[in-house]
């Protein structure tokens with residue numbers, strides 16, 4: 001009992017650190033890591049989203065295209081940045097810059113720090129789901145190296161939309177989850193009060209994500225968290241980033257794209273149970289089909305019939 | 320290590336199905352036999368009830384043409400997830416209730432003679448939520464469609480990603496979309512059919528990306544839950560928000576199709592959307608990509624034309640076989656993520 005409480009407390013402390021207002025944000029990290037940064041604006045379709053920043057940067061002499069969600073440190077700035085929750089135009093701006101990167105053969109570095117994509121009527125009207133889906137699609141085949149860095153909150157589809165990469169790095173006290181712990185608790189525990197319990201259940205810390213294979217590399221933060229020493233946090237990240245960019249630059253593009261496909265193709269374990277071949281029913285007539293539909297008789301196809309020899313040896317877990 | 324095969328029997332086989340269903344839209348009491356005959360569309364007001372995967376396949380495919388693939392894919396519990404119930408228990412309960420192994424079925428079939436790879440989701444199984452198994456089935460359907468160069472049809476019915484599989488469920492968005500994107504670049508058409516509901520991570524992945532997006536009337540289609548949406552504007556949402564017609568108005572759905580027309584519309588589309596014969600012009604819509612070359616794996620496709628064909632094997636399922644029957648409209652909460 002005490003153990004559970006301790007675990008809840010420690011995971012929840014990590015969630016709080018990931019959300020800490022003093023944590024270095026995308027623009028700050030880029031400022032500390034890059035020799036040069038030119039921000040570019042607008043999606044050329046609707047507007048410019050302050051919750052998503054994008055531009056051209058030089059890191060240790062290397063040209064990169066940078067994309068990332070941007071929260072604000074103060075309340076006013078945070079409101080202007082919509083708490084880092086992009087609308088569709090944010091993802092479309094990001095896609096515009098990624099396509100530029102592909103054409104000019106410049107690697108892409110993304111910084112993920114988002115509670116979730118903006119969930120409001122305007123967002124839905126302009127197709128937030130389509131923007132996320134298309135961004136994922138684009139990144140899955142973009143013919144240039146991509147390094148994704150989860151710096152704070154990796155909140156669901158709004159995070160993954162710019163987190164599909166060849167290498168996914170996470171800062172030590174960042175989190176990554178399929179839904180916010182509050183949202184998960186509201187649905188499965190029927191109360192947001194169980195958010196800490198949900199956070200533990202979802203294994204959302206950087207270390208857990210690395211163990212699951214979702215994250216490739218965890219970068220240690222300064223004592224107590226990145227908010228205590230932005231320079232040190234940025235320096236550690238820069239070192240990891242440059243090393244990864246170097247490795248990826250040496251890879252042939254075809255191999256890079258194939259490996260990226262395989263990376264996501266292999267995530268998510270399942271089992272394969274040998275199924276038994278059941279002879280298909282002889283073309284049932286209309287009456288039979290209706291009877292089936294109504295529930296008079298049932299043909300047990302589509303499911304294994306116990307007690308018959310399987311037609312192939314059972315396989316254990318795949319992944 | 321052989322795994323003991325569970326025996327699935329839908330609960331509805333044991334207890335008699337209800338004779339009547341009340342239409343949630345017009346409140347008319349409907350005789351279930353009548354409702355089934357009417358493809359589970361209310362004869363009074365046109366309300367589209369949810370369809371089981373089996374009924375959906377029967378609706379869309381030529382009789383007897385469905386050959387299920389990968390019926391044995393079974394969810395595991397990668398996180399050891401326990402909320403008020405352990406995840407494996409939830410899966411087992413859903414299997415018993417629906418007679419399905421998970422929330423999606425895929426295979427090959429024909430629509431008025433046109434061959435397709437088809438994957439159909441079932442909301443009755445844990446809200447149609449997408450974990451690794453559902454993601455794998457969609458992906459295998461897309462990969463098989465690419466191999467065989469036949470169009471892909473996916474019918475979505477899902478509240479989103481399966482929370483109990485955490486970020487591994489989230490990764491299914493990337494897995495499935497990477498596969499449908501390869502299909503798109505290779506000139507093999509993908510028709511996405513959105514039924515009630517298509518939300519969260521399923522809408523924000525393959526379902527939104529069809530070459531043609533169809534939706535059933537009044538189907539709930541959206542990214543975030545209504546409560547969250549209402550919260551951000553601190554008030555009431557407009558009428559018809561996140562319904563199929565709303566998506567149509569905003570340009571994200573090509574056609575809203577009444578269920579009685581769905582099969583013929585699909586056939587008409589398939590008559591037009593033939594996969595390209597040679598993998599030649601592969602150009603992303605953003606235009607000039609001087610350095611862009613067709614992905615190397617595609618060159619190997621030229622000599623593969625049609626799937627191995629039906630040799631009778633792997634025919635572990637047919638449309639009539641998955642016993643999700645009348646009277647059942649399992650209303651598991653949509654797992655929106």
Ligand SMILES: [Zn+2]
Nearest residue numbers: 342345361364
């Ligand atoms: Zn009605």
